[in-house]
Amino acid sequence: MLMTIVNDMWDIVMRVFGSADTVSLVTMLLVVVLFGLMLRSFGDVITLTVSALIVYGLARLAYSVYQGADPSALAGTAWGNLKVMPVGDLVVYFLAFAIVMGIISVIRSVVARSE
DSSP: OOOHHHHHHHHHHHHHSSSSOHHHHHHHHHHHHOOOOOOOOGGHHHHOOOOOOOOHHHHHHHHHHHHHHHHHHHHHHHHEEEEEEEHHHHHHHHHHHHHHHHHHHHHHHHHHHOO
16 A cells, blocks of 8 residues: 555656656755755645745746736636645645755755854
């Protein structure tokens, strides 16, 4: 049972991050690094992860407008896409953001202590 769940999650990770374009990955990395540097306590990880996901979504919307998408129709389209997004994808995004933000926070803390 556990291996089935792990394999399903791995398949989702590969589908979500393996098929992402370069702009999405760079935007995701920038958002995660910035929010990881803001993470002061692991008690704030859930709040900051949700905030990072929202900022990432807004950045993707802004990039779509920059690419020429119709801003008036974009909000409805984005909301529709979010409503049909599988829960597994959302969990993978959330866990990936939280784990990387936690790692960045630990690295920041270690570097700050060594100075």
